[in-house]
Amino acid sequence: MTTATASAPVATGVGALLREWRDRRRISQLELALRADSSARHISFIETGRARPSQEMVLRLAEHLDVPVRERNALLIAAGYAPAFPETPLDDPSMSALRAGMERLLAGYEPYPALVCDGTYHVQAANQGMTVLLDGVAPELLRPPMNAMRITLHPRGMAPRIRNFPEWREHLFGQLDRQLALLRSAPLRALYEEVSGYPLPDGGRTGAASGEHPPLALPLVIEHRGTVLSFLSTIATFNTPMDVTVSELALEAFLPADPETAAYLREVAG
Numbered sequence: 001m002t003t004a005t006a007s008a009p010v011a012t013g014v015g016a017l018l019r020e021w022r023d024r025r026r027i028s029q030l031e032l033a034l035r036a037d038s039s040a041r042h043i044s045f046i047e048t049g050r051a052r053p054s055q056e057m058v059l060r061l062a063e064h065l066d067v068p069v070r071e072r073n074a075l076l077i078a079a080g081y082a083p084a085f086p087e088t089p090l091d092d093p094s095m096s097a098l099r100a101g102m103e104r105l106l107a108g109y110e111p112y113p114a115l116v117c118d119g120t121y122h123v124q125a126a127n128q129g130m131t132v133l134l135d136g137v138a139p140e141l142l143r144p145p146m147n148a149m150r151i152t153l154h155p156r157g158m159a160p161r162i163r164n165f166p167e168w169r170e171h172l173f174g175q176l177d178r179q180l181a182l183l184r185s186a187p188l189r190a191l192y193e194e195v196s197g198y199p200l201p202d203g204g205r206t207g208a209a210s211g212e213h214p215p216l217a218l219p220l221v222i223e224h225r226g227t228v229l230s231f232l233s234t235i236a237t238f239n240t241p242m243d244v245t246v247s248e249l250a251l252e253a254f255l256p257a258d259p260e261t262a263a264y265l266r267e268v269a270g
Contacts, residue, residue, distance in 0.1 A: 014079035016047070025065050036060050070183065112265060132268060152168075161224070
């Protein structure tokens with residue numbers, strides 16, 4: 001069973017939190033001060049609690065430390081300020097343009113599979129190409145809210161059809177580990193604990209994928225009705241998001257890793 005190798009920040013004061021983020025980024029006080037147009041002395045005073053940073057300074061330091069948007073709100077609250085970034089539900093009317101844009105992007109990937117997930121891997125949108133990957137998945141896993149990690153790793157999900165399941169499982173848990181190291185997210189931790197307890201398909205099979213892996217990226221190798229398909233996964237996010245919800249959205253597209261897969265998808269799409 002895979003276990004998490006990193007944990008999210010546990011400090012509560014803004015100085016201690018900023019110090020933990022700086023340590024995670026492996027940046028010295030002097031380097032951070034130069035980036036933020038401050039001084040190492042002032043950074044030291046903030047981290048030790050001898051100085052209270054302004055709201056502008058908190059946001060400036062968070063920007064240079066590449067702190068996730070949700071955690072920037074946490075830093076502001078710890079410093080005694082109101083959150084600066086809203087968390088707008090995706091079904092809010094103000095998100096209509098964003099939703100329409102995502103639908104156009106997903107349609108543009110047809111006939112290749114593509115989907116949009118939030119910060120806890122709940123599927124917010126998907127295109128018709130995903131039906132190839134979801135073929136044979138148990139109906140209960142496809143009921144809203146669908147969860148991409150659960151669908152992929154569950155023994156009644158995609159797992160039995162993934163030819164290189166051990167490698168793909170390791171890749172997904174590495175992804176979860178990195179997110180848990182950055183986000184203090186109880187739902188994400190609960191998801192991790194759930195999927196890490198799933199048994200391996202076929203009594204723990206460890207079969208490898210057929211054929212050669214592309215040299216630059218790990219493919220998802222999966223069977224669809226007797227045909228072996230190979231995909232390379234790409235993930236796109238929004239630049240400079242100003243909303244927590246938007247900051248955690250990710251569009252994942254599965255592009256054919258070989259001409260045979262591309263031809264098969266075009267044929268299936270008709």
